[in-house]
Amino acid sequence: MNLHNQLELEKTALKIRIGIIRAISANHGGHIGGSLDLADMMAVVYSDFMRVDPQNPRWEDRDFMIFSKGHAGPALYATLALQRFFPYERLENLNNSNSLLPGHCDRNKVPGVDATTGSLGQGLSIACGVALGAKVRNTDQRIFCVTGDGESAEGQIWEAVQCAAHFKLDNLIAFLDWNKMQIDGTNKKVMDLGDPVAKYQAFGWNSCLVKGTDVIGIQKAILHAIENPNQKPTMIVLDTIKGQGAKCIMDLANNHCIGFPDELKEKVVDELVIQGKKLDVEVCIK
Secondary structure, three states: OOOOEEEEEHHHHHHHHHHHHHHHOOOOOOOHHHHHHHHHHHHHHHOOOOOOOOOOOOOOOOOOOEEEHHHHHHHHHHHHHHHHOOOOHHHHHHHOOOOOOOOOOOOOOOOOOOOOOOOOOOHHHHHHHHHHHHHOOOOOOOEEEEEEEHHHHOOHHHHHHHHHOOOOOOEEEEEEEEEEEEEEEEEHHHOOOOOOHHHHHHHOOOOEEOOEEEEHHHHHHHHHHHHHHOOOOEEEEEEOOOOOOHHHHHOOOOOOOEEEEEEOOOOOHHHHEEEEEEOOOOOOOO
C-alpha cells in the first residue's frame, strides 16, 4: 500500500480547511468548529484508504463514509470537491435555498455522500447496517463512520456499538471527534463522556487515542485496524480542539454554529495564508 507522507497529507488538510471556509463564508455562517477539526482525518482517509470513484459515486463495491455528526457536512463537502465528485465552485452554494449542498449531509443531493444524516445518534447504526451487508455479500469493502462526542450521549450510539461488537464488524472503522465541546457547553458540563477509549474497549472494540492533527498517527491507526482486525470494529478517538486549524475560531467561546461576518473571514484567511506559504499551498477564498 502506497501511503502519502506527512507533508502531502498536511497540504491536503489545509486545502480541505480552505474549502470549508469558502463554503461557510459564502453562506455567512454555519457549523464551522466541528468541521475544521476533522480536516486532518479526512485528508488521511481519502488520500490513502477510501476506495471510491468520483465518476461513479454509487459504485456498488466502493468504500463508504458515513458522517453520523451530519452537521459537519462542510468537512465532507470540501473533501469531495477536492476529489472532484462535483465542481469545486459548488461549495459556495452551502445551505442556500434549493441548494445542492444542504447544511447537513444529504445523499440524494450530493454526489459522494453515502448517508443522509444530521439527526444525531443515528449514523453509527447506519454504518453497522452497511458493514453487516458487506459481510453478508462477502466483499472487502471498508465502512468509515465519523461520530461526535456530543451525540455520544444518545442511547442509540451505544446500541450500535454493542451491535458492531456482536456481529464482529471488523470492516467498520469509526472516528470519534473528541473536541470536548457541544452546542450547549463543554461535555463535562452537559454530559461527561469519561474515558472514551476505555469505554469502547469495554464494549469489545479495538480503540486508540490519536491527536487530531497528527496525520501520520491517524494513518498508522487506520493501517493497524486494517492489518489487525481480530474480528472487532475499531474506534479511533481523535483528540481535537473544536475549530483547530484556525486559532481565531478556536478562541471563540462557542464556535459550534456561528455567523461569519467579513471581519472574522479576514482573520481566518490571514491565518490560512500564513499556513499556505509554509506548505506551498495557494489560498483562494472569495
